[in-house]
Amino acid sequence: MRRGRLSLAGQAFVWQLVVLALMIGTGTVLAVLDTRRDHDAATELQVRDVALTVARAPSTLAAVNSPYPSGLLQPTTERIRADTGMDFIVVMATDRTRYTHTNPDLIGQPFIGSIDEALAGRTFTETFTGTLGPSIRAVSPVFDSGEVVALVSAGVTRDKIGAQVASQIPVILGVSAGGLALAALSSFLISRRLRRQTHGLAPDELRALYEHHDAVLHSVHEGLVVFGAGPGPAEVVNDQARTLLDLPEGPVRRTDLPVSMQQMSWGVVRDETHVTTDRILLVNQDVVSWEGKAIGTVLTIRDQTELRAVLGELDSVRSFAESLRSQAHEAANRLHTVVTMVELGRPEEAVAFATAELQLSQVLIDRLLADVGDAALAALLLGKVDQAAERGVTLAISEDTALDSADPLSAHEAVTLVGNLVDNAIDAAAGTVEKRVEVAVHHRDGDLLVRVADSGPGMSAQMFVRAAERGYTTKSDHAGLGLALVHRLVDRHGGAITTTAAPHSAVIVTIPLRETP
Known part of the structure; x- marks a missing residue:
């Protein structure tokens, strides 16, 4: 476990908690302020309604005009105050003299506060500090025949409003705490998911991992x-x-x-x-x-394209070397035979024996060098003849084999194409009674035509299609790349490759010549 290092998920969780706590704390304060504002607005409406109701009551006007206003109004206003939840209801003369008050000792004393708008005939509300402390009050005129003859003030102290707001704070705090707990749980679940996705790595580790990842991706070969x-x-x-x-x-x-x-x-x-x-x-x-x-x-x-090409050339060299070794061994045997025949006094028979095989080989060499203008392809065919002979297979070069060059193939492509087809044909023919392979390479109707036939059973159409896929082979000791390479080479040159099963198994490749610009 890393010490002193929070993972990205852990840091996200902590920061989410901080942000959520700040947001919910701010929301709580705003909710309290909003509640207080709502209470102030509701109180203003309430004191206004009470003041208007008392001022417009006929009993209020009658009491004001009586010889003893205080005695008639004080019990009534106190009862109304208790019923409406007001902290005070004051009825006063136009000169501010109080007829009623919550504190009877203040009756007869002047009212403290603004009354000018009420004397002008308008009801108004204000926040004022009076004998009971800061309060929200309303002042309403009492009319008699259109004249203002008295004033009524009703109010609620700020302390009482504060107590009402305070009674709702536990609910607000409870809702806020619940919201914070729910937000913390959600943040925790998100952090768990983020931890799984980032494998618990810290931000600097993720940054280093990305930088190394990006550098490696662009630098590896x-x-x-x-x-x-x-x-x-x-x-x-x-x-x-x-x-x-x-x-x-x-x-x-x-x-x-x-x-x-x-x-x-x-x-x-x-x-x-x-x-x-x-x-x-x-x-x-x-x-x-x-x-x-x-x-x-x-x-x-x-x-591995270049490596395979080099390995292919190495295989050809090894094949040639093995062929030369075999021929050298065979030549030594023949030389011993010729020498022995001379020692036995039979020189004419010795000459005939020595020149018979040489003439056949020389005829094939002369023919290929004359008819096949591509030296690499001619050398390949000569090597494959010896390679096939070692496996007991007769490799024949058809009479119509003739071409000045391997166009449109390069020498390397021609060796790849013909070499793989011949190798497959030798493998197929080696297990048959006839053991024969025939190769034809020539230009016809403007196309390069390669035909390799063998005495093997051939492949079905389905098998031949599958042979174009990498790794497909009918032989247990081969990687199955030969026909796949041939198919890719033919496709690259826009050619066609087909197979026949009668009268002999054969693979035919046709590659169009490039158009002359």
């Missing part, structure tokens, strides 16, 4: 594609992966990957070879887990 556990688009696709897989900008789904990679399992994959139109790729896949739960897969992709 391997393609990297990261998929989540769901069916959605990839969460990470670096620049090299887009280049190697020829992916467009924007979200990448598994359906955007090459067909062979779409069919990969979701489990661990080690050093699996995949073929695209232009590249041979080595793919690894690992499952990413967190707390025992699989959260996605990581694909790493390496370009």
